[in-house]
Amino acid sequence: MTNQTTPRFGGAIFFALIAGAAGADVDLEAGRTIFTETAQPACALCHALKDVGSEAKIGPNLDEFKPTLAKVRAAVTSGIGVMPAFSETLTKEEIETVSKYVAQVTGGSGNATGSETADAPVEPASAEESETPGNKILAQGDPAAGEKTFRKCKACHTVDEGGANRVGPNLYGIVGAPVAAVDGFRYSDALIEYGGDWTPDRLAAFLANPRKAVPGTKMSFAGLRKEQDQADVIAYLDSLRDTAKTN
DSSP states (O other), X not given: OHHHHHHHHHHHHHHHHHHHHHHHTOOHHHHHHIIIIISSSOGGGTOEEGGGTEEOOSXXXXXXXXXXXXXXXXXXXXXXXXXXOOTTXXXXXXXXXXXXXXXXXXXXXXXXXXXXXXXOOOOOOOHHHXXXXXXXXHHHOOXXXXXXXXXXXXXXXXXXXXXXXXXXXXXXXXXXXXTTOOTTOOXXXXXXXXXXXXXXXXXXXXXXXXXXXXXXXXXXXXXXXXXHHHHHHHHHHHHHHHHHHHO
């Protein structure tokens, strides 16, 4: 009896030690640094995570999502949805470190649930929100209020003339500009096929619910549900274009 049970008992201890060592191997401080600074764009700009005080709402709330190590590693390495792949900007060691960190601090290390969160359906925008005529939108919009509302968009978009593309394209001069025409940005086939110009009414429909306005778009932002917020942001973007014309 002793000869049969002892190896099994020893094996159990061995695997327990391995599991403990894996948990202890997480460099939390290095993971935080990669999450908030090293990764570009920084993970904290898109994801809420209590451990770093982030309340961003562009991507899934990681504390609620509780992704497993494997899910974080796959998403960071290859990208998912509009989230870019970091395989060319982060080393394998950095990807592993930040993946372990997220899984550890969210409690998702051994949790395979939550896969539905990233693809949660978006409530459709009402007809009233998406069909406001262009002139009315610009007339009712407040550029100053729009600049404040646009802060949540800055994680993915720049608005200065000649600004860099990020997760999304630079939006300088976007009002009235052709759709999918910013140099150097790789658009989805859906947006390319959408075509036309970014008139205020089309921008309003897209801002209200991107995935309803352009099915297949890579933009994962849920949308601005308030008509006034849509008008304010469009007025703000239009004011940037107007400034360029008057200078």
